[in-house]
Amino acid sequence: xxxxxxxQLLATAERLFYEQGFHATGIDRIVAAAxxxxxxxxxxxxxxxxxxxxxxxxxxxxxxxxxxxxTAKAPPGHATExxxxxxxxxxxxxxxxxxxxxxxxxxxxxxSAELHALAAAAKADLLARxxxxxxxxxxxxxxxxxxxxxVVLEGSNTxxxxxxxxxxxxxxxxxxxxxxxxxxxxxP
Amino acid sequence: xxxxxxxQLLATAERLFYEQGFHATGIDRIVAAAxxxxxxxxxxxxxxxxxxxxxxxxxxxxxxxxxxxxTAKAPPGHATExxxxxxxxxxxxxxxxxxxxxxxxxxxxxxSAELHALAAAAKADLLARxxxxxxxxxxxxxxxxxxxxxVVLEGSNTxxxxxxxxxxxxxxxxxxxxxxxxxxxxxP
DNA sequence: CCTTATATAGACCGTTCTATCTAAATATGA
DNA sequence: TCATATTTAGATAGAACGGTCTATATAAGG
Numbered sequence: 452x453x454x455x456x457x458x459q460l461l462a463t464a465e466r467l468f469y470e471q472g473f474h475a476t477g478i479d480r481i482v483a484a485a486x487x488x489x490x491x492x493x494x495x496x497x498x499x500x501x502x503x504x505x506x507x508x509x510x511x512x513x514x515x516x517x518x519x520x521x522t523a524k525a526p527p528g529h530a531t532e533x534x535x536x537x538x539x540x541x542x543x544x545x546x547x548x549x550x551x552x553x554x555x556x557x558x559x560x561x562x563s564a565e566l567h568a569l570a571a572a573a574k575a576d577l578l579a580r581x582x583x584x585x586x587x588x589x590x591x592x593x594x595x596x597x598x599x600x601x602v603v604l605e606g607s608n609t610x611x612x613x614x615x616x617x618x619x620x621x622x623x624x625x626x627x628x629x630x631x632x633x634x635x636x637x638x639p
Numbered sequence: 640x641x642x643x644x645x646x647q648l649l650a651t652a653e654r655l656f657y658e659q660g661f662h663a664t665g666i667d668r669i670v671a672a673a674x675x676x677x678x679x680x681x682x683x684x685x686x687x688x689x690x691x692x693x694x695x696x697x698x699x700x701x702x703x704x705x706x707x708x709x710t711a712k713a714p715p716g717h718a719t720e721x722x723x724x725x726x727x728x729x730x731x732x733x734x735x736x737x738x739x740x741x742x743x744x745x746x747x748x749x750x751s752a753e754l755h756a757l758a759a760a761a762k763a764d765l766l767a768r769x770x771x772x773x774x775x776x777x778x779x780x781x782x783x784x785x786x787x788x789x790v791v792l793e794g795s796n797t798x799x800x801x802x803x804x805x806x807x808x809x810x811x812x813x814x815x816x817x818x819x820x821x822x823x824x825x826x827p
Numbered sequence: 828c829c830t831t832a833t834a835t836a837g838a839c840c841g842t843t844c845t846a847t848c849t850a851a852a853t854a855t856g857a
Numbered sequence: 858t859c860a861t862a863t864t865t866a867g868a869t870a871g872a873a874c875g876g877t878c879t880a881t882a883t884a885a886g887g
Contacts, residue, residue: 456863456864470748470749471748471749471750472662472745472746472748472750474660474662474663474746475662475746475750477843477844477845478844478845478846479843479844479845487864487865488864488865488866488867489845489846490847490848490864490865490866491863491864491865493845493846493847494863494864498845498846499844499845499846548745548748549741549744549745550797553737553741553745553797554742554745554746556737556800557660557736557737557741557742557745558660558662558663558742558746559660560658560659560660560736561658561659562659562660562663571801574801575801595809595810595813598798598802598806598810599810599813599814599817601794601798601810602791602794602795602798602807602810602811602814603790603791603794603814604794605793605794605797605798605801606789606790606791606792606793606794606795606797607790607794608797609738609741609793609794609796609797610786610789610790610793612744613759613762613763613793614786618786619790621783622783622786622787622789622790623790625783625787626787626790626791626814626818629787629817629818629821630814630817632821633817633820633821644833644834665873665874665875666874666875666876667873667874667875675834675835676834676835676836676837677837677875677876678834678835678836678877678878679833679834679835681875681876681877682833682834686875686876687875687876
């Protein structure tokens, strides 16, 4: 079956928002690219802001699902590495031009408290997943390790857009390895 | 002497662009906030795009100057650490809501090749300064160290906006220390 | 003093923006 | 078949957008 108009709109809006920015992408361009008329959009979403919120939520749900799938099947003691690898794969496949949540925070910080909070919550959720993986691996004796991993993954995200996935992910892996090696040498 | 109208415009535009985003900040709001009339802006800048370019260049020049000042007076072998510290001070003082260059890349990627290139060049310049500091400290035998430091500083930038400067800079320092310690243990 | 540059005030242009409305067409399902 | 949603087409609203124009005023420097 063909995708519903609503799904077409979500997918098209996500692509345009991500590539062109939120404020720079008008309703008319979205509906035209989705092959739909403007009233169809307003039939499914109350406003542009509601559409942005739906786009961010859908994308975050997919992102988290791909992380969870990877850590769930990781061998004991390797959840953290599995999460880092899954994060890298996501960047390579779906986030080669920077993080859509970071973009949303930048554009809506003083413009929509709801959207800014939504994007910030997505980032907080990622940090929570890192903390869970670290705890699963029994590494949570190391205070702040999850936050340090978070800093690196955030840097990885923006660096992919600058140096390409090959270089960025390899460098990211180098930093992560140094972090984990330091922890393991302190708690052998 | 009071700041020139041009400088008022640059400072006001930088603040508004940084806080509200580029596309979301209109010419009228800039001139109103700067206490100036619209034609004064167009007398000094050919277009909004030219104004954005001038803002980015001026900000980058200030950023680089503060890094250079710190590394120049660093004791031998400590240029890298001095650069990292100076970077952290910049974030704390002037970049608490994310990186303006990252925002510009996100908003202009498919909208202005010139502005996108300008912001990307600023990022490349930062990487070059890191490479220079690493070389000055005689650490450039470690392949990719500068790029790894770059990844961490990029992550630091976005994390400051999420967790606050105190936590973010402390975590950043933790990652940097692990990286440098690993290098020094391999080349004592 | 007089010239030249800079700034002001404000009208104006065409375009785009988000959002709403109505009326006709098209599916969908009972 | 008939009733109910959904989608389409297109007009319309009011505001904001970037940018230009003219005419007036205000400094600053020779």
